[in-house]
Amino acid sequence: MRCTNCDHVLWNQPVPPAGTGRVCSECGTAYTAADFSFGRGKVRFCCPQCDTGYYGTSRAGHLEPAQFQCVGCGLELTMDACVIRPHDLSREVDAMQRTEVPWLSHRGEGALRRWWSTCMLGIGGSAGMPAMLSQAPRPGAAVRFLLINAVVAVVLGSPLSFGFGLLPVVTRGGAFGGSVLEMIGAAIAGVVLGTLGMVVVAAVPAALTQFIRRRGQPIGFPRAFELVCYSSGALLLSLVPCCGFTLGYFCWMVAGAQALASAVDTRGDSVGAAILAIVGFLIAAPIPIGMFIFYA
Secondary structure (H helix, E strand, O other), rough: EEOOOOEEEEEOOOOOOOOEEEEEEOOOOEEHHHHEEEEOOEEEEEEOOOEEEOOOOOOOOOOOOOEOOOOOOOOEHHHHOOOOEEOOHHHHHHHHHOOOOHHHHOOOOOHHHHHHHHHHHHHHHHHHHHHHHOOOOOOOHHHHHHHHHHHHHHHHHHHHHHOOHEEEEEHHHHOOOOOOOHHHHHHHHHHHHHHHHHHHHHHHHHHHHHHOOOEEEEOOHHHHHHHHHHHHHHHHHHOOOOOOHHHHHHHHHHHHHHHHHOOOOOOOHHHHHHHHHHHHHHHHHHHHHHHOOOOO
């Protein structure tokens, strides 16, 4: 359990005074116990008054229920009102769940498998992404992942859904007598512009959610942008014939909103982040299509 900013060990930190939040004693970065995922039964949440220990039993190793009275002294407890200790100090690394976004995994898996696993996470588990991004943001890696999915959506999803792939033939070739080279060039230009349009799309909801604050601080554009990019696995649904592109974009919008909503703490902020993310996706929706057909 280490600070995401300076890597300082956070075990055994004293409970903060009432009305204040936990901060790293080394660099002052704010955090909560819920920001970390622990192994079940491997972490003790100790009462600051009588030192009675309780073990996290949820999937993330958190306390269940989230709030209760200490059986030792009757003090009202929550995870952030406890001193957090690994069950065995000699094996503190084992107390943490080191799950990360598969695309960033260093477990020796191939690029194809890491891409596919992250796509499946975007389709069905985007709400769990914030807990998997514990290191400093790496927008470059996120953009590479998004570009792969954008190419799939633009090259395959758009023609299957709307016949956009036929536009170069109709407008630059065939019916209007354009050369084959003109047709190929127009198609390549459309693919490139449409793919870059998807990157712009990801930036819009990420920018809007900066109005939502987490523990008094913005989510941060790089982190929000990462979450939207890694949610883009839903674009694979663009391969569904007839309605795929619309379905893929809609599912990406929902997945991105879920990821951004789960990146904040309170329910009100989560709802606000989800609404702003959806608004951002709707505002940006014409961008990839417009850039794709602009050359026509």
